Amino acid sequence: MxxxxxxxxxxxxxxxxxxxxxxxxxxxxxxxxxxxxxxxxxxxxxxxxxxxxxxxxxxxxxxxxxxxxxxxxxxxxxxxxxxxxxxxxxxxxxxxxxxVPDEFHARFDARGKTYTYRLWPERRWVPPRLAPFAWATGQLDMDAMDAAAAYLHGMHDFASFQNTGTDIVTTVRTVTRVARRHEGEAPVQPALPGAQPLAGAEETANAMAGGLRVMAWDFEADGFLKQMVRNMMGLLVAVGRGKLPPDAVPAILAARDRKTAPATAPAHGLTLTRVHY
Amino acid sequence: MxxxxxxxxxxxxxxxxxxxxxxxxxxxxxxxxxxxxxxxxxxxxxxxxxxxxxxxxxxxxxxxxxxxxxxxxxxxxxxxxxxxxxxxxxxxxxxxxxxVPDEFHARFDARGKTYTYRLWPERRWVPPRLAPFAWATGQLDMDAMDAAAAYLHGMHDFASFQNTGTDIVTTVRTVTRVARRHEGEAPVQPALPGAQPLAGAEETANAMAGGLRVMAWDFEADGFLKQMVRNMMGLLVAVGRGKLPPDAVPAILAARDRKTAPATAPAHGLTLTRVHY
Known part of the structure; x- marks a missing residue:
């Protein structure tokens, strides 16, 4: 064979x-x-x-x-x-x-993976081409999210970020990267002569003027528990919305209890970007 | 009203x-x-x-x-x-x-438009996320395409690039930009330990190694005839494939005859990017 x-x-x-x-x-x-x-x-x-x-x-x-x-x-x-x-x-x-050599195993030989989770900063409008691939969260406090993300870096017991349902030995993983980057071009809104935003839509009009872009979060680790990336993203977005202070993360990790962490981010924002061997 | x-x-x-x-x-x-x-x-x-x-x-x-x-x-x-x-x-x-003011007209007030046509350089594989938006042409001679594109710049009678079917007064248009740019990140192929390309697939394996990216061509003009952008793209791709020398373009323009120009590029590669007022 x-x-x-x-x-x-x-x-x-x-x-x-x-x-x-x-x-x-x-x-x-x-x-x-x-x-x-x-x-x-x-x-x-x-x-x-x-x-x-x-x-x-x-x-x-x-x-x-x-x-x-x-x-x-x-x-x-x-x-x-x-x-x-x-x-x-x-x-x-x-x-x-x-x-590949006969002993190669796609899963067990993997040294790690990179997942990318994409966010879109405007809830009222998502370009149809992006909608299947990005979670439309609305504007978020990125500095707070950076501060929270720093706590996820390194070797931790991620039991609070694991949905049950898999046969694994340990919930300890080493996260080697949690980093964000802008992606793609901002769709440029046409400047219409004499145009006035409608009442109640000024917020969007301003957001449009400033140009909207995808924020892609890359997560790299030696391995991920079930829904671990989506659970980490759910945490970071809760922090970005001001529902949780960044320094709440260590306690959540220590609790080793899924119920202490915010809700899971939706599936469609997540992409398996690379497997490392 | x-x-x-x-x-x-x-x-x-x-x-x-x-x-x-x-x-x-x-x-x-x-x-x-x-x-x-x-x-x-x-x-x-x-x-x-x-x-x-x-x-x-x-x-x-x-x-x-x-x-x-x-x-x-x-x-x-x-x-x-x-x-x-x-x-x-x-x-x-x-x-x-x-x-907008009562006299604003979306079509007649437009001073020009920008269309973007996207090409993908590999016919054997198109990322499913890109497939609906890019024409998978295979590798093309970009320098030749640049040389041909230069002839399309400026004011010309574009009758050879018009599909019939619209009530227009003149087929003269002024093209103010025909420019290309790479877009998006190249999907990175994992380096699999001990991997050997299969016979007959070396060409793709090499293309993979080099990283593949979308080539986006932006066309800007004071106005476009019916299918004019797709017909210009069809011409440029024919030049990129070596089917036509770049300096064949002036004669095609002069002929004012659709039948002298190569086939129309498929619709799915084209996006109306911006309307200028």
């Missing part, structure tokens, strides 16, 4: 996440793993298991997810990228397929 | 363009104008006509289209942005609504 590794991009909006679901008492929802295995099986003529580096949730996107599979030697040098992309729906695309 | 001007963003993928279609012998397809008028009429209680600055084609997107409408004075100060966005489907969103 030959082991191949795929780099896969997908838009998670209409996908029930990476993983095929164990439940067999109802129709299997569309998953990335399911769509890839359907095509691999058709080509190989036998079931093929795809092992993903990260089991992204329903609605979460990926720019470069990694997975591996084993295929018969005589099928190793097929143009697998063309074969996958010819059969995949338009929300999944294989960026590359390479041969 | 009060005249209001809207700034509208939309993803054109599932829309039959801006304009309500005159044909009444079959069901009216989804159009931006139709969706906006449906909501305005429901609020005002009578038909409301939206006048767009640019009549974008089916499949074409807009970052900041401008339109005006007249509403009864007692309805002028309604929070129109909230009202529109609450009723619009997720592929259309109103960025701003402002009051």
């Amino acid at each position: 030959a082991r191949l590794a795929l780099t896969v991009s997908y838009v998670g909006t209409r996908l029930a996440g990476w993983q095929i679901q164990a439940r067999t008492d109802r129709p299997q929802p569309r998953t990335v793993q399911g769509e890839l295995e359907r095509i691999a099986e058709r080509i190989v003529g036998a079931p093929v298991r795809l092992h993903g580096a990260g089991r992204t949730d329903s609605g979460v996107h990926a720019e470069a997810q990694v997975a591996h599979m084993d295929v018969p030697d005589h099928r190793a040098d097929l143009d697998w990228q063309r074969a996958f992309n010819a059969g995949l729906p338009d929300d999944i695309s294989v960026a590359a397929v390479v041969r | 009060a005249r209001l001007a809207l700034t509208v963003s939309y993803v054109g993928t599932r829309l039959a363009g801006w304009q309500i279609q005159a044909r009444t012998d079959r069901p009216q397809p989804r159009t931006v104008q139709g969706e906006l008028e449906r909501i305005a009429e429901r609020i005002v209680g009578a038909p409301v006509r939206l006048h767009g600055a640019g009549r974008t084609d089916s499949g074409v997107h807009a970052e900041a289209q401008v339109a005006h409408m007249d509403v009864p004075d007692h309805r002028a100060d309604l929070d129109w942005q909230r009202a529109f966005n609450a009723g619009l489907p997720d592929d259309i969103s109103v960025a701003a609504v402002v009051r």
